[in-house]
Amino acid sequence: MLAILLLLASHPSDLSEAEFQKLHASIVDSKTAAWRTIPWRTSLLDAQKDAAEQKKPLFIWAMDGHPLGCT
């Protein structure tokens, strides 16, 4: 009986509301992170148009997976 109780305790069948609230509130990317304050474009040609018009160079952040949305 004790073994069964221990097994049930180590493999809960339900995520509690308290655990849900705690995890949902704590695992979230910060809206105020510094890198998110940069006015990123996501289209290279749209950025090229702005760069040509404003006579500025492009800063291209090119990653495996989208830098703003993956990993």
Added chain:
Amino acid sequence: MIDRASILADQRILAQLRADYIPVAIDQANQRRQKDTEGDFYRKIASQGPRNDFKNGTTQGFYLASPDGTLLAYTNHRGPDRMLRTLRSARAVEGAEPVKRERTDKRYAFTAPDGAAVVRVNGKVLGGYDEARGKYEAIMHSAISRDNLWITAAEQMALSQGSVPKSLQSRLLRYHLVDNTRGEPPMWRSGEVRSADLQLKDGLLTGRVRFATKSGDRTFDALLRGHLEFKGAKLTRFDLVASGTFKGEGRYTRNAPKKPFPYAVTFRLADMKDVADGVAPQAARGWLDGYLHPERN
């Protein structure tokens, strides 16, 4: 994610970017393959750099380029001081005209289907790492991953009526309950979903899911709990948590904790105020139909 917490956390670099550059963020795995005007322009720039094998190798890094496509500098170095020196030294070639978009490769150029809900997905390893060796490893150990989940209008209607459609269940489980905190993750194959039991009643979504690769080198056993709300057939709340024990890593997500570790993924509706809300889900790139209908594959 190391870039976000190193180079792109340096206020001197941020100020330089805002004042003197046009910043753009792209997935080079798409861009280098795109058979269209945008892909041509990217390859024109990248071909002048050290990573120019567009078929077989990554071209990732930071490129500084004139609007005419002249490469001014390339770096994949994560030291803020070095990046700052590079930024301060680059000068654009003047006289470029906007490039006219003549062709669009539809394999890569797509947005969320009409009426789809965009859900922000974040994952985090909650323990199990050895002590970090250096600041970059510490960044990795505390990283919160990002991705977007798309839920179609038809799927929202089904949810509002109390059922979880197979397409959404399969997409959510296989493509979003992954450990993407250290890089691009391997998605779960259909046969690797060993069991899945999701229940939706009165807006409360609960369940349990078990994943395991054939060899058992990567597993995830998680419980789910979430709250869904609707206005008519449209989602107005999609707050969900999947929490459990993960084991293993992928080819591009090396250096996971050596032993099984606690891992959780959270979901919430995007407010559509962030440019990242428009980025396609990682699993959709190059294969939108496969993302929307994983139950067929």
